[in-house]
Amino acid sequence: VFLKNNKEISLGFSCGFIKVFDIIRKKYFFELKSSNRKILLLYSHPYLNSFIISSDMHLSRLWNLSADLRRVQILSLFQNNKIISCSFRSHGRIIDFSNSQNIVKSFDFERQKWVSRHKFPTNIYCIKNNKNGRLLSIGKKEEIGIFDFRISKQVLTIFSEKNSILCTEWTHEEYGIASSGTTGTISIWDLRNNKKKNEIKFSEKVGVFLKISTDLIVTSGFSNKAIVWNYEINKKIREFSEHNQKLTSLDLTWEGKKCCTTSLDKKIIIQEI
Structure with missing residues (x-):
């Protein structure tokens, strides 16, 4: 999914990782371990650029991807x-x-x-x-x-x-x-x-x-x-x-x-x- 600034995209993988890709630099610049299961849902907030939510079958995690708080998990919901x-x-x-x-x-x-x-x-x-x-x-x-x-x-x-x-x-x-x-x-x-x-x-x-x-x-x-x-x-x-x-x-x-x-x-x- 595109992040709100349209310069980065976040991707969920079957191994449970989330990676963020820089479109301008054409490379991944960091990754997160979200789950041991396949990422089934991944959404970015329509107005808060740094927030995304990821889900496998039962577990959802909210992340703040801001420049000052890289890789910070805000909450986990089972x-x-x-x-x-x-x-x-x-x-x-x-x-x-x-x-x-x-x-x-x-x-x-x-x-x-x-x-x-x-x-x-x-x-x-x-x-x-x-x-x-x-x-x-x-x-x-x-x-x-x-x-x-x-x-x-x-x-x-x-x-x-x-x-x-x-x-x-x-x-x-x-x-x-x-x-x-x-x-x-x-x-x-x-x-x-x-x-x-x-x-x-x-x-x-x-x-x-x-x-x-x-x-x-x-x-x-x-x-x-x-x-x-x-x-x-x-x-x-x-x-x-x-x-x-x-x-x-x-x-x-x-x-x-x-x-x-x-x-x-x-x-x-x-x-x-």
Whole structure:
């Protein structure tokens, strides 16, 4: 994942290490031992450049990567149930987790305490906070739930027939959300009227990765390709296919100028869009 300054990327490895790569100098400049297990989730804070969170199946660690505090672990959280997804609250110091028991839990890492817990009736595949940190999108089987933290309640359900939602991302508009899943389509939704604003179809059956920035979306499935779209005009901008094997992750800088992909071929490719 890109760090907020867009000059460094952090990478999680199957051996449990996290390495930080300097894009300008083109070299790793330090590494952390996060776990004895494979790193399954790795997220950077959208506003606090130095903070990242890493997770294996049950253990999450929060790190401060600032220049003065290199390699400092802020906290370690063990959860009995498998961690499915997590997301930072944009303007706060709260991390939201979803687990295999369909529970969303929120941890305040400044006060070092759990602050909320919400149980849902169906499987949760992904979660994502919006920019102001008030709303949470919850990807489920054939639907997206919109949860409002201010009233601790799901306030909207978006139905997506025959499509399990694997990824969601909030658009630059306050009430827009993009989703991809098992049908191989990207849907753009307007929450104000609960209607689909746009739909992009691509060749792969499953949309595993989805990142969004300004008017651009980059997505991929179980292949070596990443495709960049302008979702406002429903147009393919560029296709990246430099990897020899299927992708394991992708990320997009917040202003949409660079795309980073990793693959089973053990290569990291950063490209201008």
